[in-house]
Amino acid sequence: MSEEDLTRRRFLSTVGKGVAAGSVAAGLLRTASAQLRVPDPPDKKLGWAIVGLGSLAINQILPAFSQCEKSKVAALVSGHRDKAEKLAARYGVNSKNIYNYENYDTLRDNSEVDVIYIVLPNSMHAEYTIRGSKAGKHVLCEKPMANTPADCEAMIAAAKQANRKLMIAYRCQYEPFNREMIRMAREKELGELKLIQADHGFKIGDPTQWRLNRAMAGGGSLMDIGIYSLNAARFVSGEEPTEINAMMYTTPNDPRFREVEENINFQLRFPSGLMANCSSSYGYQTQSRVRAVATNGWFELEPSQNYTGLRMRVFRDYVLQEPSFPQRDHFALEMDHMSDCVMNDKTPLTPGEEGLRDMKLIMAIYEAAKTGRTVKV
Amino acid sequence: MSEEDLTRRRFLSTVGKGVAAGSVAAGLLRTASAQLRVPDPPDKKLGWAIVGLGSLAINQILPAFSQCEKSKVAALVSGHRDKAEKLAARYGVNSKNIYNYENYDTLRDNSEVDVIYIVLPNSMHAEYTIRGSKAGKHVLCEKPMANTPADCEAMIAAAKQANRKLMIAYRCQYEPFNREMIRMAREKELGELKLIQADHGFKIGDPTQWRLNRAMAGGGSLMDIGIYSLNAARFVSGEEPTEINAMMYTTPNDPRFREVEENINFQLRFPSGLMANCSSSYGYQTQSRVRAVATNGWFELEPSQNYTGLRMRVFRDYVLQEPSFPQRDHFALEMDHMSDCVMNDKTPLTPGEEGLRDMKLIMAIYEAAKTGRTVKV
Numbered sequence: 104m105s106e107e108d109l110t111r112r113r114f115l116s117t118v119g120k121g122v123a124a125g126s127v128a129a130g131l132l133r134t135a136s137a138q139l140r141v142p143d144p145p146d147k148k149l150g151w152a153i154v155g156l157g158s159l160a161i162n163q164i165l166p167a168f169s170q171c172e173k174s175k176v177a178a179l180v181s182g183h184r185d186k187a188e189k190l191a192a193r194y195g196v197n198s199k200n201i202y203n204y205e206n207y208d209t210l211r212d213n214s215e216v217d218v219i220y221i222v223l224p225n226s227m228h229a230e231y232t233i234r235g236s237k238a239g240k241h242v243l244c245e246k247p248m249a250n251t252p253a254d255c256e257a258m259i260a261a262a263k264q265a266n267r268k269l270m271i272a273y274r275c276q277y278e279p280f281n282r283e284m285i286r287m288a289r290e291k292e293l294g295e296l297k298l299i300q301a302d303h304g305f306k307i308g309d310p311t312q313w314r315l316n317r318a319m320a321g322g323g324s325l326m327d328i329g330i331y332s333l334n335a336a337r338f339v340s341g342e343e344p345t346e347i348n349a350m351m352y353t354t355p356n357d358p359r360f361r362e363v364e365e366n367i368n369f370q371l372r373f374p375s376g377l378m379a380n381c382s383s384s385y386g387y388q389t390q391s392r393v394r395a396v397a398t399n400g401w402f403e404l405e406p407s408q409n410y411t412g413l414r415m416r417v418f419r420d421y422v423l424q425e426p427s428f429p430q431r432d433h434f435a436l437e438m439d440h441m442s443d444c445v446m447n448d449k450t451p452l453t454p455g456e457e458g459l460r461d462m463k464l465i466m467a468i469y470e471a472a473k474t475g476r477t478v479k480v
Numbered sequence: 481m482s483e484e485d486l487t488r489r490r491f492l493s494t495v496g497k498g499v500a501a502g503s504v505a506a507g508l509l510r511t512a513s514a515q516l517r518v519p520d521p522p523d524k525k526l527g528w529a530i531v532g533l534g535s536l537a538i539n540q541i542l543p544a545f546s547q548c549e550k551s552k553v554a555a556l557v558s559g560h561r562d563k564a565e566k567l568a569a570r571y572g573v574n575s576k577n578i579y580n581y582e583n584y585d586t587l588r589d590n591s592e593v594d595v596i597y598i599v600l601p602n603s604m605h606a607e608y609t610i611r612g613s614k615a616g617k618h619v620l621c622e623k624p625m626a627n628t629p630a631d632c633e634a635m636i637a638a639a640k641q642a643n644r645k646l647m648i649a650y651r652c653q654y655e656p657f658n659r660e661m662i663r664m665a666r667e668k669e670l671g672e673l674k675l676i677q678a679d680h681g682f683k684i685g686d687p688t689q690w691r692l693n694r695a696m697a698g699g700g701s702l703m704d705i706g707i708y709s710l711n712a713a714r715f716v717s718g719e720e721p722t723e724i725n726a727m728m729y730t731t732p733n734d735p736r737f738r739e740v741e742e743n744i745n746f747q748l749r750f751p752s753g754l755m756a757n758c759s760s761s762y763g764y765q766t767q768s769r770v771r772a773v774a775t776n777g778w779f780e781l782e783p784s785q786n787y788t789g790l791r792m793r794v795f796r797d798y799v800l801q802e803p804s805f806p807q808r809d810h811f812a813l814e815m816d817h818m819s820d821c822v823m824n825d826k827t828p829l830t831p832g833e834e835g836l837r838d839m840k841l842i843m844a845i846y847e848a849a850k851t852g853r854t855v856k857v
Contacts, residue, residue, distance in 0.1 A: 298761065304674075350725055350755055352754075354753060366675070368755050372727055378745050382757060384773075387671075387773050390795065397764060
């Protein structure tokens with residue numbers, strides 16, 4: 104048996120064990136597992152509309168459809184007709200299925216589109232998700248879900264009202280390395296979790312980009328990448344934090360950080376006694392990382408959130424090991440998960456409520472940093 | 481040129497650069513550098529008395545004298561005459577130079593002893609350091625310096641009064657891997673420091689040991705190993721913290737933690753804007769680690785405080801490298817540093833004031849954890 108077969112089998116067994124553990128997402132995991140084993144025929148693919156043709160859509164999401172088994176790109180929504188035309192030609196999208204932000208709502212009349220993927224700046228997530236639900240479509244929305252908990256609640260209500268699915272694009276929760284972190288934590292493979300360390304930072308460039316505009320981004324590095332650290336602490340542990348400490352720093356007079364924070368460190372306490380030390384930064388170059396320290400050792404991903412090249416290390420009995428898992432396209436996995444939920448009427452593993460929870464915690468982290476007090480949530 | 485020569489040369493050049501940078505410890509570094517190049521003749525060794533023959537003395541300190549160039553063991557102080565006799569025989573100590581805690585002060589009459597090394601439980605550091613100074617000897621005292629800042633101040637005053645040296649055994653500050661961390665930070669090799677992560681944890685065993693007795697240990701994991709994380713954040717950055725957050729957790733009903741804390745996570749803010757996320761634990765098995773994240777990448781030791789086998793990794797331009805340095809005996813280096821300070825009338829790199837500073841910060845960390853407030857120091 105080849106090493107690839109072995110690691111693939113290990114991943115499958117991982118997913119299977121997730122089911123046995125009876126997690127909330129048991130049904131979904133079973134589906135994900137089935138997905139890996141028996142590809143559905145091509146005609147079972149749902150049609151997707153991609154809303155917002157920025158670099159994430161162009162470089163990651165559109166190419167990912169080639170790896171999908173249940174999802175195909177059917178429409179594009181953009182303010183730039185030229186760009187949309189070129190991408191439509193490249194990905195075989197009928198040019199009648201190119202929309203702009205004005206005629207976006209007429210997607211309701213397009214039966215080729217089942218799911219809408221919102222890849223817009225944060226401040227536009229709520230409006231376009233709600234309009235998408237009202238157009239009768241299922242919606243996958245990029246993280247962070249919105250800029251305020253109130254917006255998140257309105258999005259959840261709109262999807263419910265329309266009787267359509269709403270999922271937040273927490274892609275890490277769908278790929279094999281992060282799922283192995285979850286399995287090891289849940290099965291207490293190295294004992295009880297005691298400490299999670301989750302970090303992410305990169306040096307942001309152009310000061311005029313929307314990520315550095317408070318109105319559009321809702322905040323700084325915490326909203327954009329600290330949310331990965333927060334979400335990882337929650338999904339690896341399977342627990343919800345009860346207390347938060349935080350500390351923030353922004354370089355004075357840096358033109359990039361006139362409106363949003365640069366660096367933020369936060370601590371979480373969980374009901375079991377587990378604690379987390381997390382960080383995010385727009386000011387320094389590091390790799391994303393999630394380490395889970397348990398009674399008898401630790402396991403980690405570093406990088407943990409890169410689109411490719413994830414790496415696991417396990418420290419057990421004073422020995423470091425590097426187990427390997429299949430490198431899968433995160434976007435293809437999450438889109439197929441959403442398609443499967445639509446096809447089989449299941450709740451996504453990361454529904455709107457997951458995005459809302461992070462958003463409330465992000466507000467609490469900012470409050471802790473500003474007040475210098477432990478915030479109880 | 482062999483790889484060992486190369487790394488040795490690199491360490492020497494490191495020390496040399498430390499001098500060029502004009503740090504407070506410039507003279508000391510110069511001495512350390514000279515030390516590595518030209519060993520002093522054997523007759524230039526100072527005589528040491530080891531006070532407290534526990535596992536650290538037996539397994540680390542006594543064997544380390546074989547690596548010393550300026551220090552030799554001349555006396556032993558113990559409550560167990562039998563044990564002391566055996567060790568005296570093994571290390572060639574004249575049995576007339578075996579003392580107990582009652583006749584300890586008569587060391588003043590023993591001209592073979594220049595320096596006393598206090599390797600007792602924390603609560604005894606103050607008394608035996610002060611009695612050592614009063615006996616006219618120079619004192620190297622294990623960390624943590626004492627159980628309270630008041631005790632630290634009394635120790636500093638006693639050494640000053642006696643006109644004798646006082647050094648705290650922060651061994652990491654004397655060995656090549658940690659010194660390379662300091663060099664890289666000071667020379668801003670990867671840019672400005674933005675985040676320090678310093679962690680240490682091990683599973684403590686016997687519930688009856690003095691480390692788990694509040695009166696003897698002064699506290700739990702923070703006093704014993706969290707102090708390494710705290711000290712590393714300070715010596716790597718060369719800055720003093722101004723604000724502290726902390727969170728503590730102790731497993732209920734664990735017989736080991738009836739009196740002292742198990743796990744503690746703390747955050748530090750430094751004047752430059754650098755922040756640190758640190759942790760220590762008596763409840764989980766991990767490796768000691770210090771990572772310094774700078775604008776353009778990071779450098780780390782993991783393990784960072786083990787007696788042997790330190791390992792460095794550097795993440796620069798998206799490439800991971802593992803530079804190597806000589807593995808030196810930490811105890812031999814620190815003892816020889818102390819001997820050199822005595823011989824040449826210099827202030828140790830880690831004098832009593834260094835121990836006092838950590839002790840004040842430890843009190844502030846406990847206060848932050850207890851009150852749920854940011855403590856300004």
